[in-house]
Amino acid sequence: MSVVDNYVARIDEACGEEKDLIVIFKYDKKDEAIKKILEKAKKEKTVSAMIFELTFRNASFRVYATGKAIFRKLKGKEELRSLLTELLS
Amino acid sequence: MLDVDKIREDFPILKRKINGHPLIYFDNAATSQKPKQVINAAVDFYEQHNANIHRAVYTLSREASELYEKAHEEVASFINAKGMEETIFVRGTTEAINLVAYTWGLRKLRKEDEVLATLMEHHSNIVPWENLSKIRGFRVKYARIQEDGTLDYPSLEDMISKKTKLVCVSHVSNVTGVVNDIKKIAKLAHEFDALVLVDGAQSVPHMPVDVKGLDVDFFAFSGHKMLAPTGIGVLYGKRELLEAMEPFHGGGEMIREVSYDHSRDRCSISWNELPWKFEAGTPNSCGGIGLMEAVRYLKNIGMGNVANHEKALTDYAMGRLKECEKITVLGPKNPKEKCGIIPFNIEGMSSHDVALLLDSYGIMLRSGFHCAQPLHQLLGLKSSARASFYIYNTKAEIDRLIMVLQEIEQV
Numbered sequence: 001m002s003v004v005d006n007y008v009a010r011i012d013e014a015c016g017e018e019k020d021l022i023v024i025f026k027y028d029k030k031d032e033a034i035k036k037i038l039e040k041a042k043k044e045k046t047v048s049a050m051i052f053e054l055t056f057r058n059a060s061f062r063v064y065a066t067g068k069a070i071f072r073k074l075k076g077k078e079e080l081r082s083l084l085t086e087l088l089s
Numbered sequence: 090m091l092d093v094d095k096i097r098e099d100f101p102i103l104k105r106k107i108n109g110h111p112l113i114y115f116d117n118a119a120t121s122q123k124p125k126q127v128i129n130a131a132v133d134f135y136e137q138h139n140a141n142i143h144r145a146v147y148t149l150s151r152e153a154s155e156l157y158e159k160a161h162e163e164v165a166s167f168i169n170a171k172g173m174e175e176t177i178f179v180r181g182t183t184e185a186i187n188l189v190a191y192t193w194g195l196r197k198l199r200k201e202d203e204v205l206a207t208l209m210e211h212h213s214n215i216v217p218w219e220n221l222s223k224i225r226g227f228r229v230k231y232a233r234i235q236e237d238g239t240l241d242y243p244s245l246e247d248m249i250s251k252k253t254k255l256v257c258v259s260h261v262s263n264v265t266g267v268v269n270d271i272k273k274i275a276k277l278a279h280e281f282d283a284l285v286l287v288d289g290a291q292s293v294p295h296m297p298v299d300v301k302g303l304d305v306d307f308f309a310f311s312g313h314k315m316l317a318p319t320g321i322g323v324l325y326g327k328r329e330l331l332e333a334m335e336p337f338h339g340g341g342e343m344i345r346e347v348s349y350d351h352s353r354d355r356c357s358i359s360w361n362e363l364p365w366k367f368e369a370g371t372p373n374s375c376g377g378i379g380l381m382e383a384v385r386y387l388k389n390i391g392m393g394n395v396a397n398h399e400k401a402l403t404d405y406a407m408g409r410l411k412e413c414e415k416i417t418v419l420g421p422k423n424p425k426e427k428c429g430i431i432p433f434n435i436e437g438m439s440s441h442d443v444a445l446l447l448d449s450y451g452i453m454l455r456s457g458f459h460c461a462q463p464l465h466q467l468l469g470l471k472s473s474a475r476a477s478f479y480i481y482n483t484k485a486e487i488d489r490l491i492m493v494l495q496e497i498e499q500v
Contacts, residue, residue, distance in 0.1 A: 015457035016472025017465075018439040047500055050449050062442065066108045066449050070441055 004084045007033040011077055014070075021080050023069040030067030037063055037087045059083055091390060091398045097481050099124035099386075110451025113486045118263050118291060118430050118477035119455055120313045123383075127316055130382035134375050141371055143342060157374050160381035161364060167384045168308065169299040170325050174363035177331070178377050181322035182290040183213040185309030186257075188324055188337045188367065189286055190217040196335060198254055200226035205248055205283070206257040207232040207240055208467050209267065212460045214257050214288045227254075234467055238265035238420040246277065253283040260292035264461045264475065265420030266403070266430030268292070275304045284330070290314055294479070295399055295428055297392040300325050312376065316383035321376030324367070331363050338369035395480055399429035402478045402487060406431055409491045415498045419473055429478035432459075435497065440472040443497065447474075450493045 007029045012022040025033045038052060041061075045053035050065045061071040074080050097103050100122050105112045114122055134156065140149035142157045161173035170176050179185045194217075198204070204218045208231045218229045230253075232245035240258075249256065256278040261268050275285045284306040292298055294315030300308050307330070312321040326334075336343050343366050345359045360366045387395060404424045410416055415436040421427050435443050440456035447454060455475045458465050465472065476490065 014439075014441045014472075015462075016440060018441070018471050020439050020441045022441060022445070045500070047496075051446065051500065053500070062445070064445055064449050068445055068448070070439075070445055072439065 002085070003088045004081050007088050008084065011080065013077070018072065021071045021074055021077065023071065023080070023084070025067040025069070027067060033088060034063055034065065034067070036089075037069075040087050056083060056087060091394050091480060093398070093481065093483055096124075096390070097483075099126060100481050101125060101128075103481060107451040107453070108449055113452045113482075113489060115452060115454040115476040115478065115482065115486070115490065117294075117314070117479035117482075118459070118475065120319070121294065121316050121479055122481065123316055123318070123379075124386055126386055127318065127379050127382045131318060131375050131379045134378050139375075142374055143365070153374055156378050156381075157372065160377040163381045163384050164323055165325075167388065168293065168323075168325060169301050171301070171328060175325055175328050175331065177324040177326065177364040177367040178372060178380075179309075179322050179324050179367075180320050180373070181311040181313065182211075182288055182309045185307075185322055185324035186213055186286065186288065187217045189307050189309075189326075190221045192334045192337050192367075193284075193330070194218070194221050194255070195225065198222075198225045198227045201252060202227040202254045203250070203252040204229045204255045204257060205232060205245070205253045206230070207245070207259070207269075208234045209238065209240065209262045209264070209461065209464050210257065210259055211263050211288060211290070212462070214259065214286075215463070218257060231463070234464065236468075237422065238262065238464070238468065239267050239426060240269050242270075242273070245274065249277060249281050249283065251281055253278070253281055255284050255286060257286045257288070259288045259290075260298070261289075261295070261428050261430070262420075262461075262464070263291050263430070264432055264459050264464050264473065266291075266427035266432075266477075267421060268296075268426065268428055271303045271305060275306075279304070291428065291430070294387075294395075296396040306330055312380040312383060315380075316386055317380040318376045320373050321380045323380075328363065331367070336360055336366050336369065340369035342372070343367065343369040390480065396428075398480060399478050400424065402482055402484065403427065403429045403431065405484050406476065406478075406487045406490075409487060410494075412491065413494050413498060416494060419468065419470065430475060431477070432473040432475045434470070434473055435494070438497075438500075440474040443474040446497045446500065447490070447493060450489075452490055452493060 009024045009026045014020045041054035041056040052063045063069040138152045140153045142154040165173045165176040233241040278285045286307040287305045289310040293310040308325040313319040419432040444456035457472050
C-alpha cells in the first residue's frame with residue numbers, strides 16, 4: 001500500500017472553475033496524517049487549533065482538524081499525490 | 090405559524106453532533122432530512138406489507154398494491170392533478186425530464202423545431218435536450234438571465250416562435266432561489282402551440298403548487314427534497330398528452346397484453362392504462378409509500394405555512410448577511426423575488442474553502458456549481474456557496490451561521 005493510500009480515504013476534484021482538490025483522510029489515521037503534515041509544511045496561520053493554513057513547495061493548502069484538506073491551483077491529482085507522498089512519508 | 094421545536098423533534102438526525110457541534114443542515118436544496126413518520130412508514134412497509142404489487146392475488150400483494158395506488162392518489166391531490174393517471178412515479182426529476190425527452194421528444198421533435206430552455210436551468214433540464222438534439226437535429230435555445238439572476242422575460246418572448254415546440258423552465262432556480270412566473274410562461278408558450286415542461290424540484294417541497302392552475306403540460310419533481318426517501322419522484326403530465334405518448338421503458342407492469350402471433354413470428358403488445366404504462370418493472374413501492382407519508386406530513390403543516398416560514402428565514406438571513414463585510418450575496422437582493430435559497434461568496438476564498446470551514450463548525454452547506462454551470466458562467470462566478478432552508482431550520486441557526494462566517498472572514 002502506498003503512503004498516500006495508507007492515510008487517504010478519498011480525493012475529490014471539486015466542481016467549480018477553481019478545480020480545488022479535496023482530500024479526506026482515513027478517520028482512524030487523520031490525527032497521525034495531520035501531525036506529519038504539520039511537521040513538514042510551513043504554517044502560515046492557525047485558527048483555534050482547528051484550521052491550518054499551510055504552504056509546501058509551491059502549493060498552498062488548508063488542513064482541518066476534522067480530517068479534511070483543500071489544495072488549490074494544482075495541475076491535477078497526480079501532482080497532489082506527489083505532494084502528499086512527501087508530506088506523509 | 091410553524092411550531093419548529095415540535096417539527097425538529099420529528100427529525101432524528103438533527104440531534105446529531107458533527108465535529109463536536111450541533112448539526113446545522115442548510116443543504117436542503119440538495120436533499121431534505123427525513124422525519125420519523127417517513128422512516129417509520131418505510132419500516133412498516135417492509136415489516137408488514139412487502140410484496141410485489143399488481144402481480145399476485147394473495148393478501149400481502151393486495152395490501153402493497155393498495156398502498157402504492159393510494160400514494161399516487163395523494164400525490165396527485167397534493168399538486169392538484171386530475172387524478173393518479175396523471176401522476177407517474179419515477180426515480181426523480183432527472184428521470185422525469187428524460188422520460189419526456191425520450192418519449193414525447195424523440196417522436197415529436199423534428200430538425201426544423203426548437204426547444205426553448207433558460208440559462209438558469211439545472212443540468213438535468215439542459216443535458217437531455219442537448220443529447221436528444223444530436224439525434225433529432227432540432228435546436229436548443231436559451232432565454233437569457235439578468236444580472237441579478239432573474240429571468241429576462243423579454244428575451245424569452247423574443248426567442249419563442251412557431252418553431253418552438255417545448256419550453257423547459259425551472260419553477261425555482263436551484264442556485265439563486267428565483268421564482269419564475271410559470272403561469273405567464275405557460276400562457277405565452279400555448280399562444281405559440283408549444284408545450285411547457287417545468288422542473289419543479291425546488292418548488293413543490295417549499296410552496297403550494299397547483300399544476301392545473303399553472304396550466305403546465307409536464308411538471309417534474311423529486312421526493313427526496315420534500316422529506317421522502319431517495320429514488321422516488323414524479324412526472325405530472327396532462328392526461329391527453331400521456332395517453333398519446335409511447336412508453337419509456339418496456340417490461341412487466343407497463344403492458345396489458347403481449348401476445349405471440351405464430352403466423353408472423355412476432356409479439357404484439359398493448360399498453361397498460363395510465364400511470365402504469367410508464368412504470369415498467371417492479372417499482373420503488375417503499376419509496377412511493379414514503380412519498381405519500383411525506384406529503385401527509387407537509388399537508389398537515391400546510392404548504393402556505395411552509396412557504397411563510399422559509400420566507401421569514403430568508404428575509405432574516407439576507408438582512409444579517411449584510412453584517413458580513415467580505416460576503417457578497419448573489420442573485421436578487423429583494424427577498425420577495427425568491428425562495429429560501431441564498432448563494433454567496435466570501436472575498437478571497439473558494440466556495441469549497443467556505444464549505445469546509447463551516448463543516449468544521451457542524452454547518453452543512455453546498456459549494457460548487459450546484460449542477461448549474463451555465464448560470465455561474467453567465468454571472469461571472471467561479472463557483473458559489475449556497476445556504477438553503479427548510480421547515481426545521483431556525484433563526485438561531487442563521488445566527489450561528491453568521492457568527493461563524495464572521496470568524497471565517499478573519500481567516
